[in-house]
Amino acid sequence: MACAYRIPKFLQFFIIFTIISCSFSRLVSANVELDEDNWKQILDGEWMVEFYAPWCPACNALAPVWRDLSTQAARKSLAMRAAEVDVTKSPGLSGRFVVTALPTIFHVIDGEFRQYKGPRDVDSMLGFVQQKRWQQTEPVPAWKAPHSLQMTLVAEFFKLSQVLRSVHTMLMEQYGLPTWGSYLIFAIGTILIGALLGLLLVCIIDLLYPPRRSDKVLVSAAEARHRDLDGKGVDDEQELINDDIVDDNEKDSDAEKNSASDSSSSEAAPAAGGDVADDKPEVRKRRPRKAD
Template identity: 55%
Template sequence: MACGKVTICKIFVILCAFLNVNGQKTVIELNEDNWVDILKGEWMVEFYAPWCPACKALEQKWKEFANLSPGLGIKVGAVDVTSSPGLSGRFMVTALPTIFHVINGEFRQYKGSRDKDSFTSFIEEKKWEQVEPVPSWKSPNSIQMSIVSSFFKLSQTLRQVHNKLTEEYGLPSFGSYLIFAVATIILGALLGLVLVCAIDLIYPPKQSVLTKEDEKKEKYSEEELDDDDIKDDLVDDANQSGDQASGTDSENATTESNDTKTKRRKNRRLDM
């Protein structure tokens, strides 16, 4: 019975593919404007580049798989990373081709074989349930990945400017790099100035204001210093006067001793 059900499903898929081969394009081209459509329903999305040999080898197989998408109940899309660099940054595509399975805004990277049957069994047998989804912080619809996407767009714009300067205007490569270096320095200086002004406006510097208590403390400290100076002067004066007094006492003592000696000599002469 199980084999019969699988056979009926395959016949239904082939019939839908046959009915859909009337020149109708089943691979949906995704870009920066319509990529949010994959957040609803179930999708298989390929990231490719026209110059990639592996992408060219997968192109026909991907179209054949897309022809089966109505019977599988999914949508099949493709993203050209050369025309939509922001999406390659948003999904962190580091190799080509890269395939993602998306269901109701949940992203999983497909790493199986790249052929129609493998893609079909991946959807029919729900093998995607065995694959760990992309963590929330790396989810393409998160804020941080939107920032990464803008950086990828900026890098692509700078590359286009560089190619235009070198190819159309005949500027040597080092001249283009020099222009970018000077522009980076000027922009960095302007950005720093803006940041400093913004910080000063938000957090203005505090002015040192002396309170009444601080003024009183300063006055008291000055008065204490004056008292100490006066005390030091008094001590110095006392020491000087003491030195002078001791000097006069010693002089008086020597004078008295000299007088006594003269008196004794006179007395001796009279006795003789």
């Protein structure tokens, strides 16, 4: 009877110990689920990060290996920790890390990012960390690092694309719009937003680089004529006087030529009569100048 009583006690103790051990092991080997809020914790220490999706067959095949990775790392007292990102829940992180295929694995140590492209078994990944084979791989450039400004903007665009996709789905499912109707709404919205951004850009350029003012002043025709006369008054007047004098001389010469015969006959007449005419100086009459 005593033996029958002790065996259940022993089994009960063994079951409790097993449950506690499994729970402790699960806590130690649990992978960290990263999202938009807590992803920056991988910038400190050493990490192996997997990007996956629930609908990806290759990701589902890698899932047990990935769970075992953190367990083996804990048993070997490695400082490396494992984390995973569900791209369907955190699309911004997939854009931030430029994930183009699934699953994608990154090795991160003290803010340096390297993509792991080796075999996807536990021993190979642990050897990559334990033997520091990651030093043979070029890190991601600084401008392309997930925590850089450029990749932050890319992540925001990825978030915006997911929002637009959800709006497109809502317009078709809840409001019953056809596909072309939803596309038409997005096209009109894009044109309006582009026009507003263009107007804003023009205003900013005019503010930073204002247009130069022209030195030319618009005046009336009468004022322009008056300014021309004031500027060259003496020269124009002298030129006009010279023109008048030349015209008078030409007229007098023509008149003398025409009256040559008359003068000769008149000179002959006094000689015949014996009367000598008194010489009178010729008076030149100036032609009146036309008013401007």
